[in-house]
Amino acid sequence: MRLSDFLAYDNIVIQCHDNPDADAIASGFGICMYLKSKGKSVRFVYGGKYLIQKSNLVLMVSELKIPVEHVESLPVSSLLVTVDCQYGQGNVTRFDAETVAVIDHHQISGELPEWNIVRSNLGSCATLVYDLLRAEGIDVNADKRLATALYYGLMTDTNNFAEIFHPLDRDLRDDAVIDRSLITRFKNSNLSLEELEIAGLALIGYDYHETHHYAVAKAQPCDPNVLGIISDLMLEVDTVDVCIVYSVLPFGIKLSVRSCVKEIQASELAAYITEGIGSGGGHLGKAGGFIQKELLGETDIRGFFQNRLNHYFEESRIIYASEFQADLSEMQEYKKCRYHLGYVKATDIFEPGVTVRVRTLEGDLDVGIRDDIYIMIGIKGEIYPIKKEKFLSSYEVTEEPYHFEGEYEPTVKETLEEKNISLVPYAKSCISTGESRIYAKELTRRVKVFTEWDGDKYMLGKEGDYLAVRADDLHDVYVIEREIFGKTYYFFRS
Ligand SMILES: [Mn+2]
Missing domain, CATH: 3.10.310.30 (Diaminopimelate Epimerase; Chain A, domain 1)
Incomplete structure (x- = not known):
């Protein structure tokens, strides 16, 4: 389902949850604007006992001229779209419609209509709407009111961006061109x-x-x-x-x-x-x-x-690589399979000397570009830089074109230019040579590993994942996620 599918309907209602918050208002506003720009007749509503009262929300609605209305009843619409909530939930007043669609970022809590987009891993529904608009070729920055609303929706749903967890959330936060003084006014009417x-x-x-x-x-x-x-x-x-x-x-x-x-x-x-x-x-x-x-x-x-x-x-058990003694009697030896993955020679895209920010599903990673740096794209889209020397000894370059499969294409931001570039078009294909050996054991409990590379952040291993050490360096301890382990290593000997 995509937003343009809605264009087959007339008489559309967008509904946010009762007691709407900034995210619900912004999300509905985005979809409403899209449909209106396509000549559709749309109403944007919410039900429930209470009118919007919080001063930041009252300001948001009036300053951004958001056409949201409080209703007690509605005639049957041909299409009803609930945003930032799911039809049938306790906090969503029930209105009848011939067709129902759901656009939300909460956990799925009941039966969903056939038409739904629920992305529970996004920080806000505004992020989802931003992504859906982008998929229709619409730049949210074409209208400052819209960009400001979506940005504020994300901001309030993620505690001032502190609780963001998806790269798309980061994209909206960084890309929206907003009315800053208005956001400041909203912020200062935040607490009653x-x-x-x-x-x-x-x-x-x-x-x-x-x-x-x-x-x-x-x-x-x-x-x-x-x-x-x-x-x-x-x-x-x-x-x-x-x-x-x-x-x-x-x-x-x-x-x-x-x-x-x-x-x-x-x-x-x-x-x-x-x-x-x-x-x-x-x-x-x-x-x-x-x-x-x-x-x-x-x-x-x-x-x-x-x-x-x-x-x-x-x-939880905590492991510090510097003090870790691997007990090989409880581990088995594995070899790396031959498998395809992607790589980019960093200087194919950027000049040496610049620092770029690679954005992935797992977070942001800063990479200093040098002649001898390659960026690897792993089998689940995970990204890691590697030195040329190690690349050449562990991988063989192949002629096959590279295909990316995953939820979020890794993109690179050059810190100066502020432009998003996908790594995928630059990626080439390579095969691991299968020479690396490790000792590994399946985890039966949660483990946090502070590796040799990073003493500040741990790698998390959960039950079913693997704890591994390199055969040629027993202090190099790390965690391999279960699915990746199954795809990239095979049993060699015990
Ligand atoms: Mn929300």
């Missing part, structure tokens, strides 16, 4: 006096764990960015290494996660807490998440967080 009180009450009622040094606090239902403000403050406490602040909303639980120790990445912890029941992610220090109420099936939410956190601490 009532929210200031919510923050105060949440701080009074914290739980603290003496051994693991974590704190958890519950806030009354509030805007997610209030949670971020509370958790930022809690983390400043000397004995708090990690904290979670959550609030129970009608349709689920929103949480904000913070960490100030390198052994716990907030993004990883947020993903752990919400695994299977929601979504979570963000940065190393700041992250957020959402738990779908229907999927939690638990009423003691305070106990849920404590159990989950204690489990996390007890389950």
